[in-house]
Each structure stands twice: as C-alpha cells, then as structure tokens.
Amino acid sequence: MELKEEIKKETKVDELPGINVTEIQQEPNNPVERTEHGDSGPKSTRLLVFFEILASIGSIMMGMDQFVVSGASLYAQPDLHIDSNLWSWITSGPLFGAIAGTLIAIPHNALFGRRPTFIVSCILYDIGVFMSTFAQSYGVLLGGRLIFGIGKGMEAMTLPIYLAELVPKSHRGGHLNLFQTFQMFGDFLGAVVSSIFANVPGTWRYMFGSGFIAPTIQLIGMFFVPESPRWLVQKGRVDAAQKSWKRIRQDTIKGRMEFEEMVEKVQEERCNERSFFSVVKEVVCNRRTRAMFIFGGLLPFASLWSGSAAVGYYMSDLFKSLGLTNKKSIYMQLPVEFVNFLSVLPAFYILDRFGRRRVMLTLMPISVLALIMIGLSDISHSLTTRVVIFVLGFFIYYFSYNPSFGTLAWCSEWRVV
Structure with missing residues (x-):
C-alpha cells in the first residue's frame, strides 16, 4: 500500500x-505497546477499553443465567408444578437455543455486521427474560428460555470475533479474556441475586427478572461503539x-x-476466496490445516465437556444433595462464585506473558484432579467435611480451569484460524 x-x-x-x-x-x-517479539506496536485510544466493556456486558447475562436458574429451580418447580424431568428442559433450553443462535449469527454477522448482531441478541435476551419472568405455565417458560438461548448463541458467536478485530494482536490474549471475566462476574452476580431474593415472595420471578439489566445496558451501549473496521x-x-x-x-x-x-x-x-468444498478438501488433505481445525473445535468442546456449565446450572441442587437446606444451598454459592470471579483475573497477565500452550499444559492436570476431588466429596459421613471438600475442590478447579480452559476456549480459536 x-x-x-x-x-x-x-x-x-x-x-x-x-x-x-x-x-x-x-x-x-x-510509550508504545510491545508485541510478543519486543517490537513497538500501534497505540490504542483510551476509548478502546470502554468499547470492549460495552460489547462484553452481555456476557454477564450468560453467567448470571446459570446461577439464577440454579436458585430459581428450588422455588419455581413447586410453584408451577414442574417435576425434575421437565425442569431439565428449562435448564437446557438456552443451550439448545444457543445452537440455533450460533447458526443464525454466522450469516447475520457476514451480511449486517457485528453491531446489528449484538443489538438483535440483546433484544432476544430481553424477550426471553420477559417471558420467563411472567410465565404462568410451563410452555411459556420453556419458550422464553429457548428465545433467551438464541440471543445467547448470537452473543457468544459475535463477541470474540468483535474483540479480536478491535484489539492489537500483541494484547489480544488478555483483552479477549474480557468475555470470560464478565461471564464469571455474571456467575457471582447471579449468586448474589439468588441470595437477595431467597426470602422474598415470588422469589424465582425476581431472579429471572434481574436479567433485564445487563442486556438493556448493552443494547443502549451498542449505539455508541464503532463497527468492526475489518x-x-x-x-x-x-x-x-x-x-x-x-x-x-x-x-x-x-x-x-x-x-x-x-x-x-x-x-x-x-x-483468494475459495468455495466451501475446496476449504473442506484442504482441511481433510492438509495436515497443518487439519490440526488447526481439530484444535479449534476440540478446545471449546473440552471446555464445556468439563462440566463447568452443568455445575453452574445445578449448584444449588448439588449443595442440597450434600444435606443443606434450600436457603443455605443458595447462600453457599456466594463464596464459591466470588472465588470463581477472582480466578479469571490472572489470565490477563499469564496468557500473554507465558503463552497459551504452557498455561494449558500446566493447569489442565490440576483441574482434572480438582474435579475428582469434587466427585469424591460425598464419601464422608460428616456434613461439614463433605461441604469443606466440595468447596475446596471448586476453589482449586476454578483457579486452574478459568485461566486455561475457560479463557483459551474463547481466544485461542481465533488465533489458529
């Protein structure tokens, strides 16, 4: 040029x-930014971080939902006369909706851009929350959860791309961690909301209704952030x-x-744009491309398969299974999720300093051992011992999972493609 x-x-x-x-x-x-090779890089404006925060606010709702549903399940099931089998669809509904949301987000991003996709996802968030909050039947509640999930899928598909296109590559690892950080903050916020409304009449409706705040703020903020230059x-x-x-x-x-x-x-x-079939052929025939494709898909799959999302949705039930009451089960989420939020902060420092591969190989075995520890927590006959082992296992798990699996699932796939 x-x-x-x-x-x-x-x-x-x-x-x-x-x-x-x-x-x-x-x-x-x-003062200039330094790349991974020590060369001076372009300087970002102060507004960049503000734009990143506005774009990432919606991910708070992803985290909040897990623990709002976890707390609401203890009260909504008897209120709407829903058994545990039917409630499992309320829990998993957003995940099925998210599959549709990611598929919708691909052409929507390509045709209309990142900002319009964010706006649509926020609107779907609010519609889903409204239906869930005022649902008088199982069908309306399930429909709201599915619509909420579509917005969740569109958000999850768009945000990492948008951040990667805004941030200098020398700081991309740390900045992409904003997605995970806000999601973990949402986890903690969901536990706080559940605890606040645990003693309020109509408990579960207030829990669901709290979901209006984050997507509404993001919806307003989207009118101020720039479209992706790329x-x-x-x-x-x-x-x-x-x-x-x-x-x-x-x-x-x-x-x-x-x-x-x-x-x-x-x-x-x-x-050099190629047809879909030529891309598939390269993935199949080219060893390096095939390895990148497998890694890019296997990492987020392994991250979710580790059980982090399932544990969030059923945290209250897990504490209750240890022998705690409904209210104590909700209150016990607070320290666990506060540590969950704190555990994601080191990723801002270690990912760009030590590299993704080293972080993954170091912390992944620790998270596996922590999950085994959590699984063995109910062996003891003492309630106190069971709770202590369970909570300590989660502390270790979060500090090993979030800076590795939890964050790399969202930032590494955009660096290998």
Missing part, C-alpha cells in the same frame, strides 16, 4: 505524503472503516501502517 511503500523507500521524511515530521521525531519517545473493509467501505479505526487507534504512523496491512490482508482474502 502507498503509506507502507513510502516508508520503506529511502526518501526524505518530509517527502512522505500525509506524514508530519514532528510526529515521526516524537513518536519513539512516546468488516467494513470486507464490504468495500474503506472510508467508514478508517473513521472507525481512528476511534480505536491513535493517529500515528504505526497505526496507519496497521490499517494499511489490514486492508491489504482483507483484499488478499477476497482475491
């Missing part, structure tokens, strides 16, 4: 178009992409070079 070619040429500085001599002289003295370039709207880019990067030479490189890369991808 013009800017990059001009910089590479051995010309006088003041001959370069659109570049200020003072800016070049002063730029090395300014998506705009893909649609041929380079001028709009440049305006969006200036909101997330400072106007420096390196920032402009990064934009030029992004435009060039998108154009190359469009020129």
Whole structure:
C-alpha cells in the first residue's frame, strides 16, 4: 500500500505524503505497546477499553443465567408444578437455543455486521427474560428460555470475533479474556441475586427478572461503539472503516501502517476466496490445516465437556444433595462464585506473558484432579467435611480451569484460524 511503500523507500521524511515530521521525531519517545517479539506496536485510544466493556456486558447475562436458574429451580418447580424431568428442559433450553443462535449469527454477522448482531441478541435476551419472568405455565417458560438461548448463541458467536478485530494482536490474549471475566462476574452476580431474593415472595420471578439489566445496558451501549473496521473493509467501505479505526487507534504512523496491512490482508482474502468444498478438501488433505481445525473445535468442546456449565446450572441442587437446606444451598454459592470471579483475573497477565500452550499444559492436570476431588466429596459421613471438600475442590478447579480452559476456549480459536 502507498503509506507502507513510502516508508520503506529511502526518501526524505518530509517527502512522505500525509506524514508530519514532528510526529515521526516524537513518536519513539512516546510509550508504545510491545508485541510478543519486543517490537513497538500501534497505540490504542483510551476509548478502546470502554468499547470492549460495552460489547462484553452481555456476557454477564450468560453467567448470571446459570446461577439464577440454579436458585430459581428450588422455588419455581413447586410453584408451577414442574417435576425434575421437565425442569431439565428449562435448564437446557438456552443451550439448545444457543445452537440455533450460533447458526443464525454466522450469516447475520457476514451480511449486517457485528453491531446489528449484538443489538438483535440483546433484544432476544430481553424477550426471553420477559417471558420467563411472567410465565404462568410451563410452555411459556420453556419458550422464553429457548428465545433467551438464541440471543445467547448470537452473543457468544459475535463477541470474540468483535474483540479480536478491535484489539492489537500483541494484547489480544488478555483483552479477549474480557468475555470470560464478565461471564464469571455474571456467575457471582447471579449468586448474589439468588441470595437477595431467597426470602422474598415470588422469589424465582425476581431472579429471572434481574436479567433485564445487563442486556438493556448493552443494547443502549451498542449505539455508541464503532463497527468492526475489518468488516467494513470486507464490504468495500474503506472510508467508514478508517473513521472507525481512528476511534480505536491513535493517529500515528504505526497505526496507519496497521490499517494499511489490514486492508491489504482483507483484499488478499477476497482475491483468494475459495468455495466451501475446496476449504473442506484442504482441511481433510492438509495436515497443518487439519490440526488447526481439530484444535479449534476440540478446545471449546473440552471446555464445556468439563462440566463447568452443568455445575453452574445445578449448584444449588448439588449443595442440597450434600444435606443443606434450600436457603443455605443458595447462600453457599456466594463464596464459591466470588472465588470463581477472582480466578479469571490472572489470565490477563499469564496468557500473554507465558503463552497459551504452557498455561494449558500446566493447569489442565490440576483441574482434572480438582474435579475428582469434587466427585469424591460425598464419601464422608460428616456434613461439614463433605461441604469443606466440595468447596475446596471448586476453589482449586476454578483457579486452574478459568485461566486455561475457560479463557483459551474463547481466544485461542481465533488465533489458529
């Protein structure tokens, strides 16, 4: 591209178009980001983190839902005369809806962009929460849960892509952890909400109703965040992409070079665009591509298969199975989920410092041992011993799972494709 070619040429500085001599002289003295190889990278604007937070707020609802449903199950089942078998569909309904949501998000992202997809997901969140809160029958409650799940799937599919397209690659691991951080904060918030409304008449309706807050805030915030510059370039709207880019990067030479490189890369991808069958053929025949494809799919599968989501949805029931009452089961979620939230914070530091592979190989065996410890917690005949082993097992599990499986499932797949 013009800017990059001009910089590479051995010309006088003041001959370069659109570049200020003072800016070049002063730029090395300014603090800049460092890439993984130690090279100085483009500087982000202060608004970037604000935009990332607005985009990530919806993931709070993903975390909240697990523990809101966990607490609500103890009261909604007798209120609506739902047995445990039927309630399992209320619990798993959002997961089935999320499958549809991810499939919808793929063409919706491609056709309409990231922001409109976020907006649709927030609207579906609110519709699902409204139906669940005011449901008078099992069918309405199940329908609300399915609609909620569609919004959840669209959010989960879009947010990691959007963050990866906004953040400099040198800090992508830590910034993509915002998704997991807000989700874990939502877990803790869900436990708090369940505890607050445990003694309020109409308990479970207030628990579900608390879900209006996060998606509504995100819905309003989506009208202020920029569209993905990469998506705009893909649609041929380079001028709009440049305006969006200036909101997330400072106007420096390196920032402009990064934009030029992004435009060039998108154009190359469009020129080399292949059919679906040729892509499948490469995955099957090319060893390196096949390994990347397997890893990109196996990591999130293993993350969910570890039982983290199932444990969240049934945390109250698990405590109750140890011998605690309904209220004590809800209250015991608070310390566990507070540690859950704290355990995701180290990922901001260790992922970019030590690398994904080393973190995964170090922490994964510990999380496996912690799950075994949790499974053996009911062997003791003492209630106190059972609860202590159960809670301690979760503390160890969260501090080993969240910085590894929990976070890498969302950020590594965008770095291997």
